[in-house]
Amino acid sequence: MTAPQSELQRIVSALQASGLTVEAVDDGALIQHGESRVALFADADHQGGVIVRLHLDLDLYVEEDSLPEILMGMNLLNQGLDYGILNLDPVEPDEEDGEPDEDAPLAFAVLGRSVLWLPDLGVTELDRLREHLRRFEAEVTDAMERTLHGSKGLSA
Template sequence: MTASQTELQRIVAALQNSGLTVEPVEDGALIQHGGTRVALFAERDHQGGVIVRLHLDLDLYVEEDSLPDILMGMNLLNQGLDYGALNLDPVENDDEDEDDEAPTTFAVLGRSVLWLPELSAAELDRLREHLTRFEVEITEAVERTLHGSKGMSA
């Protein structure tokens, strides 16, 4: 068992003990929070401590030709976020029959990184608080934008 697995297992156990629904997966964990699932990955920092990465798939996709408007809107949204940021990731096209000239599609994701100097109870509580605030902040920012009058259009 690698050190990262041990740290991940300690984080998973602490989050489960705090009442969250956590499902270990290959190299991380999925945390059910309300109607969303946040992916959590942990790795030992070579300078000490643990780096925790959080990913929130928003099930939002944009086409390449919409990027200028979307990037401007995401930049404005990111300026108001404290616990994470919105990013775009290209979606792999699994259909080999597709035209190579087809526009690329991007998934909109919420991401956050938190460094824990140690896995003490206080730091694990800080992680839980960060995780909760990250999920709420990203979800609310996107919902406000999509349902507001000046929404992002994709």
């Protein structure tokens, strides 16, 4: 069940009013925060309130043969995250001639994800959403930058 458009519009308007660059897209919104673009989706909760999902595409991709090491590293990183998690999403293979290449290795995108339940869209809850969004983006980005530019890499 999708949240009424007016709820998503209220969230977008509140984020724009706080100075964030927000662009409405199909069923959600894109929020520009520095170099990052966070996708935001809102769904009505059947028990009341709104469930807000945040997705941060990190532009990092791993191939299937690296999964054991990557998963161990992501598990360790996720233990230190408070506002989101790192997740793998399968990437559709490119089809050069209209046919998928069955021999191509599977690839996965590394994404940051977070979910926040808002009991209502009042000022206090919208402020909490802004703070959660800020901390989520900073926490995931910082964790990935430390890992990629540190000495340990993504492997455990």
